[in-house]
Amino acid sequence: MKLRDEFLRELQAIVGQTNRRVTVADGPRILRCEVDQGTALAAAVYEFILESKELAQVDTAILQQSSQSLCNRVNYLLEPISPIETDIDGCVVQMRSNPPQQNESGKYYYELFLRRGGSIALYRYEKQPGAIRSRVPVTLTHEVLGRLCEDFNATIEEILAS
């Protein structure tokens, strides 16, 4: 798959670097990834988005349906993900780790958005006791990032097919 292969190549190129933006494109589909730090096997990722104008006219009902199947696909992040809220006006589905992960130092969760317009995005949040929650980089292996790329892409295909 072209998008994934190019993306992984780019990741190799920024090994050892910090604070880089990786952008690759395949036709209308553009993958943007904000990398906090790259290593040979993994990358600490701050933001991971697949954008596509193909999602400009999608119906909310279809987004809801596809978000569910996206959640089913993305089962390798070690936290179950499920749709939490759907904004009908904005035509966005929000998905999160459900339940969030919790340890002594606080709570962590993934947040995914599927938007008309459109895009699929992944973020990581941390909430420490007594502090405001903040977006944090999450370290994912190149393999996992590749799979995310595939699955986001597959979700777009699914939406277009329906």
Place this chain on the structure above:
Amino acid sequence: MVLDIERDQRRFKQIVRGRIRENLRKYITHGEMIGRRGKDAVSIPLPQLDIPRFRFGKNGSGGVGQGDGEVGDPVGKPGDDPAGSGGAGSEPGSGHLIEVEVNLDELAEMLGDELELPHVEPKGTASISAEKAKYNSVRQTGPESLRHFKRTYLNALRRQISTGNYLPDDPRVVPIKSDKQYRSWNDVPRPEVNAVVIYLMDVSGSMTDDQKQIVRTEAFWIDAWLGKQYKGIEKRYIIHDAVAKEVDEHTFYHTRESGGTRISSAYKVCAQLIDSTFPVSDWNIYCFQFSDGDNWGDDNRQAFELLNEKLLPAANLFCYGQVESPYGSGDFIEALRKQFGENDKLALSEIADKEGIYDSIKLFLGKGK
């Protein structure tokens, strides 16, 4: 008979009240009394007031009973002490609970004392003449300056006639102590001041039952307090996710929606409600809003506009409680703080968990508005 059992009952109740006061913080936080609410009173479970004694424990104790059953059969339910012969181990332990009825006003008073809440000063002219004493009744004791001349003599006359001491030929009426009547006053109920509490709650997907329980507990105490400050307070309920609607109390606490969070929707419904039903000139308006603060980004601007132009001008007090969800709090509260700074009518409180209810109530109601 010198049966002043009422005195003993009063003392008993006084002691019970003391216990409730001591544990009020726990009761405030735990919300267990909400389910036990009657019309004007709640019943509170309290450990039995027991006089401690040297007595036998359960361990190794037993008794003698009577009836059918095989060896090993249970006698009574776990925790139940079979009355047995009144002997070893059969004395009731200290684990027994008694139910104590407490009137809501009284509870509000305890809350006020505990949190050192200032009494509310209702706005509007109607409040100026509140609690005026009127001399419109008669009692048997009082200062001589208030003696009711006519009634006193009437009483004396009645007494003298009935005891045969009144001589029509020598019509002298001499009042004795028991004849005397004094003017007395009643506190005239304060003129009705209208007040409405409008609750707004986020019921979007990220608000779980735990958060709603916190809101419920907090609302219970707010009701109790404001209910004492204003007679016949009105309550209205608005729920929202991306859209908002007015609902009844039960629906308010039992609805879960999967929509996104648009706080402006609730503000809009609230503003309409005030416009249509509660004109600012006649009403003391209280708004209490609860959310996990995960407002969808672009909505803040619209929400602030409504708050600034419609709600804050109308309300005596606008309180926002941000209840932490499993995903932590959103940034709505921070955005409010940035936008409105120290607005006297706006109270902002972050409620991390049940323990946070106490301080939150104190913050909201401590404004004395």
Place this chain on the structure above:
Amino acid sequence: MAAVEPGKLTPELAAIQVEIEGYARGYGLDFFPTIFELIDADQLNEIAARGGFPTRYPHWRFGMEYEQLSKGYHYGLQKIYEMVINNNPCYAYLMRSNGLIDQKMVMAHVYGHCDFFKNNQWFAHTNRKMMDDVANHGTRIRRIMDVVGVEDVENYIDACLSLEDLIDVHSPFIKRRKVADRFDFSAERQPPGSRSQRFDAKSYMQPFINPVDKLRAQQDRLKEEDESRPFPENPERDVLLFLLEHAPLKTWQADILAIIRDEAYYFAPQAQTKIMNEGWASYWHSTIMINQGLTAADVVNYCDHHSGTMASAPTQLNPYKVGIELFRNIEDRWNRGAFGREYDDCDDHDRRKNWNTHAGLGREKIFEVRRIHNDLTFIDEFLTLDFVREHKLFRFGYNPTSEAYEIESREFPRVKQQLLESLTNRGRPIIAVVDGNYKNRGELFLQHQYSGVELQLEQARDTLENLHRLWNRPVHIATVLEDEEAVISFDGSEHQLQSADPADDSEDAA
């Protein structure tokens, strides 16, 4: 009894009283004059809440009792049938709303109690003018409250009540020691060292007759003797008396403690004879009602109500029922001559069952039993294997695994043993003062006479706190916890729990 305005009986009830009293006398019952008062359920609850004395001192727990009684009554859960006060004259209360049959039955029952109060030897030393004295107690405590303040006095009463079980129920019958008068300041009670062993002598002869070194040695010896003499000399089970005599109490505090103690002694025999007293009264109300008290139409009603009083809850031992059945059993056996060596030695079940010498001693025997026994000796002497079987008695105990009470045994010796244990000292732990000057530091040391059942630790601690309020110095109680000897202590601010290590003791003695 000026304070009690009698709720006078209706002429109809007054006539019934005369009638029932006549039957009672006819059977040989012997009682103080008995005054019935007709009152409402609510008043009855009020009086019951005060332990039968309308004029009792004010205290919050009576208010609590009252709330519970009146709630129970209004929800139809419980109803007080009768209340009799051991006094001369006897006072008894009838509930206004009861039907005539009930009133007859209650009256007959009351005469049984009155006879028991007057004739049972355990009541012999009770105060028969208690109505007056309780009123007097009430007045005294009210007056103290006026001066000291309600709250302080009630708190102090709470502390005293916490200890009210610590009396010696046998002391009215046994002289355990010389009566010590706490206002007796004679030489014997003077502090050690102040006793003089000088001989009178002219001053110039002093060094010879009373040599200084000898005198000092003698004084040292005396002092030592005083210190080694235990205090109290024998363990004192009347802990309240010990406190009255030795605790640093203010006058009003001593006064209240004395009142609590008086009332505790007054009520103690009722706890000691619950089974007998109720059994005896029930025996007589059923005897009188069946033989004289009923018209044919009444019988149905009566049976209904009698079974109401007598019904046993599935597993509860009803003192009324056990008592009456035992009295009937005794009467039957003594009528048949089924007692004595020959009968006891007989192993043949059928022969025992049909045993009859026509002795006809039943009535006489039960009157004797009601005179000399208390529950403990009553059960010990008359609870038989046959009775336990016939009445399905069992022993139950707490099973920590299932967290429930379970039937443990139906074997006669074990059932009887359990019943006797639960009746010993009215089912309360036996506790005595063993040292009033523990560690030579004026600390109070109590000893629980452990007999297999442990004290409830939390309650024991709270009770020690109350004891400390009276004693004002550290207080201790030695007992057994989790099968080990232990001492629970409270020093005014902290609780301590120590396993009694013998090494400690020897150190102290050294």
